[in-house]
Amino acid sequence: MNSETHFKTHQPATVNKVKSKLKLLSLLMLLMQPILSAQAKNINATRIAASIKLDGHLTEPAWQSVVPTTDFLQQEPIPGNAPSFKTEARILYDNENIYIGIMCYDDEPEKIIAREMKWDGFISADDNIKLIFDTFDDNRSAYWFGTNPLGAKDDALLTGFEMSSFNEDWNGVWDVECKILENGWSAEFVFPFSTFKFYDKEKQSWGFNILRAIRRKNEEVLWTSVGQNLGFMKISSAGDLVGIENIKRGNPVYLKPYFTAGAQFIDGESKYKHEPGLDLKYGVTETLSLDATFNTDFAQVESDRAKINLTRFPLFFPEKREFFLEGKKTFDFNLGGNNTLFYSRRIGISNGAEIPILAGAKLVGRVSDFEIGAIDMQTAGKGSEPTTNYGTARVKYDLFNSSYVGVLATNKVSEKGSSNSFGGDINFSFDDFLGNQNLVVYSAIAKTNESGGSKDSWAGNFFVDFPNDFVDTYLGYRFIQDGFNPTMGFVSRRGFKQLVYNLSISPRIHAGGIKRLDFVPVESSFYYDNNGSLESAQILFSPLGIVFESGDEIGFGIGRTFDRPNEDFEIFDTTKVKAGRYWYTTYGCGIETNPSRTIFGEAEVITGGFYNGTNTSFEAMASVTLTKHFTLSGDLAYNKIKMNNNSFSTSEVGARITYNISTRMISSVFAQWNNELNEANINYRFNWKPNIGSDVYLVLNQLLSTEGKIRSKDFAVLAKVVWMIII
Incomplete structure (x- = not known):
């Protein structure tokens, strides 16, 4: 064999090896891209001697003396791409405050979208800036702040894996001023250090990130953490x-x-109210805060949304009262769905009626590797409800990078008796599974005890979650025994074992105006009774969902439902579903438009079987932003049901008119009606924030009966003044 032949014989193998190595290298680079984009970055804060005048302009010498951070990258629509416009960030601090200045350059400032003015409003539909601070640098909790070019304020407390628990009802003490300029817009933030909890040490190191949204381009840019997953x-x-x-x-x-x-007028009778009260917040340490309340009043809280319940299980309503909102995620104890061991609405509310709270205290924060929380509340007696003491305590111990093991206990005591509950949970959260994939493994077990209660009073929840950009899958098992009765918690049903499996696949394609496709091969839930017989099931298949580059979305789905009620139950008026076994199929489609549009909304139609009959349901929501001050919105839920040789419909309507005078002065009218209660509830709220932490409220509430002749059932007018004093 001559050398030429030898060379020719081996050349393909050599070339193939080189090609294979290049392919492998390319694959590794592709896989490493999100990891490389997420490498640790530092941003430096510069100490200054004099305070900053907050006016939205970054022209003061202190700002100009700092070299800005400019290395932002696109996260949406294409992770890692260069941003459309430059962004600059600067950070200053003194003994009392930290200041953050962001300059958002824009070649067409007249196209900047800026409409929201309300505190905790929907700034995500506008151009916006969002900041996140992990002051403990432990990847477990964070402070979230946002603003838009009008200087609207939005803030939240974040906890949980991927910061999935988002408590926007928390209101911190901070301020921001923004200006729209000839070359873009700027934002100037000030945060007192007392707003945060952090460790008492000489040198601070906080987790931190910045997001800028360029809404007309549906573009989001980040300082760091760029990439899929x-x-x-x-x-x-x-x-x-x-x-x-x-x-x-x-x-x-x-x-x-x-x-x-205030005053309340019910069926010709008048009641008058004039009461003082006090809330207190004290930083016990740098990492612990104590909240106390005396003669608690929630007059300014908007009424719950009335819902028509077409199921045989109770509805869950979210907490709205400010005292219970801050730190509420500390007390979460996940038993699947809305089932939980602690539900703060059990305190001070009974069958929808307010029960006076005499006093209460809450301690939330961290001690070393422990996250702790404790609540103690005392309610007054009212009607058949005796004066009652409610107590709960929660402790979590940090494991690994972002995991924990924890316990929660509750105790309720009144002259009617006592009850308590205890639970333990463990959560393993990983963001480096198989390289850069997310994985969550969770397990919880709980037991309740009450006077004369059942021994079969256990509940548990176990799941494995793989929540990632391309594939998101979930497998879970839950059970709640017949005697499980958390008197300070919430359960929608008892006496079951449940299996859950969900799988969704969402490839990004960025072609033909389509950003990504969403396929749901299966979304399933199976409930079994104590004998192992199937009690109810729901299986959903979504053959196609599309997310467009424009920010609009459409989706289609097919559902198969089984239910086996053991006794008749009423769903509307006098219509009952008979005990029996029911299988039925439904078909649905939905659309959602980009909320940055002047007119945006969403709609969904589902039609098909419903027990032994049929149902066609339609739900829709629409919002119109006329100016930055004036917004109209409304929603509708309608069901046309045929069953038991009968035909009927249910209707729920809501409408809201909002007039924002400024970022610190807002007013709104909200009205709701449904044809089950045949009542229209009209609520007017005016809120002025003369300074951060202080509020002036005026609330008018009118309840009208629409059954037959329209008449007034209840009218109330209330004024409340809250003034924050710092000592």
């Missing part, structure tokens, strides 16, 4: 805010005395 809320991949030294959180006492006065 990453993103703004993935705090474990955030950068580090460094350079803050020798600062103290301090332990100021925030006093919020308030006075409520």
Whole structure:
């Protein structure tokens, strides 16, 4: 064999080896891209001697003396791409505050979208800036702040894996001013250090990230944590805010005395109210906060949305009262769905009626590797409800990078007797599974005890979740025994074992105006009774969902439902579903438009079987932004049901008119009606924030009967003044 022949014989093999190595290298680079984009980055805070004048302009010498951070990358629509416009970030601090200045360059500032002015409004539909601080640098909790070019304020407390628990009802003490300029827009933030909890040490290192949204382009850019399976809320991949030294959180006492006065007129009878009260917040340590309340009043809280229940299980209503909202995620104990061991609406509310709260206290924060929370509340007696003491305690111990093991206990005591519950849970959360994939493994077990209660009073929840950009799958098992009765918790049903499996596949294609496709091969839930017989089931298949580059979405689905009620139950008026076995199929489609549009909304139609009959349901929501001050919105839920040789319909309607005078002065009218109660509830709320932490409210509530001749059933007018004093 000559050398030429030898060369020719081996050349293909050599070339193939090189090609294979290049392919392998390319694949590794592709797989590594999201990891490389998530490498740790630092941003430095510079100490200044004089405070900053908050006016939205970044022209002061202190700002200009700092070299800005500009290395932002696109996260949406295509992770890692260069942004359309440049963004600059600067950070300053003094002994009391941290200041953040963001300059958002824009070649066409006249096209900047800015409409929201309400505190905790929907700034995501506008151009916006969002900040996230992990002040403990433990990847377990964070503070979230946002604004838009009008200077609207939005804030939240984040906890859980991927910061999935988003408590937007928390209101921190901070401020921001924004300006629309000839070359873009700027934002100037100030945060007192007392707003945060952090460790008492000489040099601080906080997890930190910045998001800028360019809404007309449906573009989001990040400072760090860029890539698939990453993103703004993935705090474990955030950068580090460094350079803050020798600062103290301090332990100021925030006093919020308030006075409520008003009148209520019910069926010709008059009741008058004039009561003082006090809320208090005290930083026990740099990492622990104590909240106390005396003669608690929630007059300004908007009424719950009335719902027509077409199931045989109770409805779940979210907490709206401010005292219970801050730190509420500390007390979460997941038993599947809305089932939980602690449900704060059991305190001070009974069968929809308010029960006076005499006083209460809440302690939330961290001690070393422990996250702790405790609540103790005392309610007054009212009607058949005796004066009652409610107590709960929660402890979580940190495991690994973002996992924990925890316990929760509750105790309720009144002259009617006592009850208590106890539970333990363990959560393993990983963001580096198989390289850069997310994985959550969770297990919880709980037991209740009450006077004369059943021994079969256990509940449990176990699941494995794989929540990722391309594939999202979930497998879970839950059970609740017949005697499980958390008197300070919530359960929708008892005496079951449940299996859950969900799978969705969402490839990004970025072609033909389509951003990504969503396929749901299966979304399933099976309930079994104590004998192992199938009690109910729901199986959903979605052959196609489309998310467009424009931000609009459409989807289609087919559902198969089984239910085996053991006794008759009423769903509407006098219509009953008979005990028996029912299988039926439904078909649905839905559409959702980009909320950055002047007119946007969503709609869904589902039609098919319903027990031994049929149902066609239609739900829709629409919002119109006329100006930055004036917004109209409304929603409708309608069901046309045929069953038991009868035909009937259900209707629920809601409408809201919002007029925002400024970012600190808003007013709104909300009206709701449904044809089950045949009542129209009209609520007017005016809120003025003269300074951060202080509020003036005026609330008018009119309840009208629409059955037959329209008449007034209840009219109330209330005024409340809350003034924050810092000592």
